Amino acid sequence: MGGKAYDTVIVGGSAAGLTAALYASRQGLKTLVITKDIGGQLALAPQIENYPGIKAVAGLELAQSIKEQAEGFGAEFVYDEAVGLSQAGDAFAVSTKVSGEYEALTVILAFGKTPKSLEVPGEDRLVGRGVSYCAICDAPLFRQKRVAVVGWGDHAFKAVKLLRSYGNKVYMVHRGEAKLTDEEILRESGGMNVVYVPNSTVLEIKGDTRVRSIVLKNAKTGEESELEVDGVFVEMGYTAKTGWVRDFVQLNENGEIVTDKLGRTSRPGVFAAGDVTDMVYKQTVIAAAQGAIAALSAYNYIQQLKGLPARRSDWGKLLGK
Numbered sequence: 001m002g003g004k005a006y007d008t009v010i011v012g013g014s015a016a017g018l019t020a021a022l023y024a025s026r027q028g029l030k031t032l033v034i035t036k037d038i039g040g041q042l043a044l045a046p047q048i049e050n051y052p053g054i055k056a057v058a059g060l061e062l063a064q065s066i067k068e069q070a071e072g073f074g075a076e077f078v079y080d081e082a083v084g085l086s087q088a089g090d091a092f093a094v095s096t097k098v099s100g101e102y103e104a105l106t107v108i109l110a111f112g113k114t115p116k117s118l119e120v121p122g123e124d125r126l127v128g129r130g131v132s133y134c135a136i137c138d139a140p141l142f143r144q145k146r147v148a149v150v151g152w153g154d155h156a157f158k159a160v161k162l163l164r165s166y167g168n169k170v171y172m173v174h175r176g177e178a179k180l181t182d183e184e185i186l187r188e189s190g191g192m193n194v195v196y197v198p199n200s201t202v203l204e205i206k207g208d209t210r211v212r213s214i215v216l217k218n219a220k221t222g223e224e225s226e227l228e229v230d231g232v233f234v235e236m237g238y239t240a241k242t243g244w245v246r247d248f249v250q251l252n253e254n255g256e257i258v259t260d261k262l263g264r265t266s267r268p269g270v271f272a273a274g275d276v277t278d279m280v281y282k283q284t285v286i287a288a289a290q291g292a293i294a295a296l297s298a299y300n301y302i303q304q305l306k307g308l309p310a311r312r313s314d315w316g317k318l319l320g321k
């Protein structure tokens with residue numbers, strides 16, 4: 001331990017984390033947000049039409065506006081990736097990839113969901129050089145090229161349609177086999193210039209400075225082949241990347257953090273909110289509400305730690321004390 005000390009360190013800078021920061025800092029807590037970006041999944045939503053009180057807003061705009069609100073009450077931000085969590089007595093330490101360690105009396109885990117990756121050689125090295133996890137963000141960078149969309153389902157079809165609309169030739173790489181006919185696939189994906197590649201797993205992404213090709217393995221024949229492409233869009237959905245807190249708080253079978261209705265995890269002093277939790281509904285307004293709950297609970301926890309009155313006089317009872 002020995003890093004900078006805060007009342008609360010929040011991991012994640014989207015609906016849940018930013019709302020937690022707003023509530024925590026407004027309660028007078030010395031608040032730090034450690035986040036890889038502002039907006040997370042929310043930034044990928046071009047139009048949010050179901051956030052109460054706002055008819056329509058771009059996800060990123062909503063996130064930035066909550067961030068400004070939180071900053072107005074004194075919340076601080078560090079752009080980094082949290083990679084470890086430890087406890088010594090009443091203090092927690094969150095360690096990061098680049099900027100070191102931050103100490104706090106409470107931690108709010110609000111790091112949402114992250115796109116699933118292929119975990120194959122070449123993938124990490126070529127991110128931003130042809131490998132993308134967000135067709136909505138990066139499709140405009142590809143025009144009249146050959147691209148592969150890896151995945152199946154709604155997300156993948158949307159990506160194929162979008163990429164096709166920029167004049168690209170799109171290979172839809174699917175590890176299984178669709179029950180749809182070729183015609184139905186063409187209709188789903190918006191028309192011509194789409195090649196369906198079933199029963200195929202990506203083994204490697206090749207390229208020096210940019211993606212050049214992908215190596216595929218056919219699940220039926222075991223045959224390997226190389227497909228020349230300029231881009232790879234991994235559209236396999238999202239997952240809670242909770243490996244780094246696995247030994248610290250209880251997770252459910254989906255790897256999500258188990259919380260109670262006060263946002264408490266299995267470890268006193270550590271709270272969680274948003275899509276990273278076992279809440280079944282993954283929506284912006286719900287993540288934001290959970291962020292508010294976690295921050296109020298963190299405040300009450302600290303008050304109790306300091307022997308001061310909690311915001312609710314029955315907080316002790318809620319804690320079972």
Ligand SMILES: Cc1cc2nc3c(=O)[nH]c(=O)nc-3n(C[C@H](O)[C@H](O)[C@H](O)COP(=O)(O)OP(=O)(O)OC[C@H]3O[C@@H](n4cnc5c(N)ncnc54)[C@H](O)[C@@H]3O)c2cc1C
Nearest residue numbers: 012013014015016036037040041082111112113274275284
């Ligand atoms: C394309 C799309 C459209 C959507 N449309 C809607 C909609 O119309 N209406 C609606 O209500 N919801 C919508 N959603 C869902 C909504 O975006 C999510 O429910 C909401 O963003 C969840 O917020 P969150 O704060 O829990 O996590 P996320 O938005 O997933 O954000 C997680 C944050 O944590 C950060 N992070 C992750 N790991 C770490 C780490 N180890 N260290 C530091 N920081 C980390 C990320 O950088 C990010 O800032 C949509 C989602 C997508 C993908």
